[in-house]
Amino acid sequence: MKRLGAIFSALCLAAALWGLWLIWAPPSAPVPAPQPPAAGWHWPRLPDLRLPEFRLPRITLPPVFQRPAARPETPIASPVRRILVEKSARRMTVWQESGPPRTFRIALGFAPEGDKSREGDGRTPEGTFRIDRLNRQSAYHLSLGIDYPQPRHREAARRLGVSPGGDIMIHGQPNQVPDGYRVKGDWTAGCIAVDNAEIAEIFAHARIGTEVEIRP
Secondary structure, three states: OHHHHHHHHHHHHHHHHHHHHHHHOOOOOOOOOOOOOOOOOOOOOOOOOOOOOOOOOOOOOOHHHOOOOOOOOOOOOOOEEEEEEEOOOOEEEEEEOOOOOEEEEOEOEOOOOOOOOOOOOOOOOOEEEEEEEEEOOOOEOOEEEEOOOOHHHHHHHHHHOOOOOOOOEEEOOEOOOOOOOOOOOOOEOOOEEOOHHHHHHHHOOOOOOOEEEEEO
16 A cells, blocks of 8 residues: 555656646747648759859960961052953952962942843943053043953844943042042942052053953
8 A cells, every 4th residue: 555655646746747847848939830832843942053163275376287367468560461350259360470469359230140231231241351441530540441342242232232331441439439438349330340549559550452351
């Protein structure tokens, strides 16, 4: 009986201590209510990883592999021997008697495709011609006239019942534009145009009878 009384007393003491703990213990933090999952898929946010900047080292090729700088062309200093016009490349090459050839960027007639067949078609003629006049009083800055139309052009135009046209020249820019200005694109009525400084260089060494070949 004494043993049962001791166990009962211990249980009562434990119950009393538990009650005191519930009364005096600090309140615990509320547990948040579970949230319903949002619609759709969500990837977990990855940490912001900042990688170090990486740059390739600058490699300098030895001089033997480097492209040489473009050299300015030697000006024409002797009589012009031959002129070649390549319409599709918009390029004119001038050969002189002594010295290297000289190339020029050109403008053509406003309708450059094809051979000239009639007056006003805006085409630059194709074939082999000769310089037949030098004009310092041109409507453009100097001009070299070529012998177009030739008999074959006149005959072809006659069969069509049209005029073959004429006054085909290699010339500079219009006299009305400021010096140093270059008209953009293909703008002539069928002639071949270069800069004013370039036509002055050619004009100074051109001769009557010089061959002018004009290719498509």
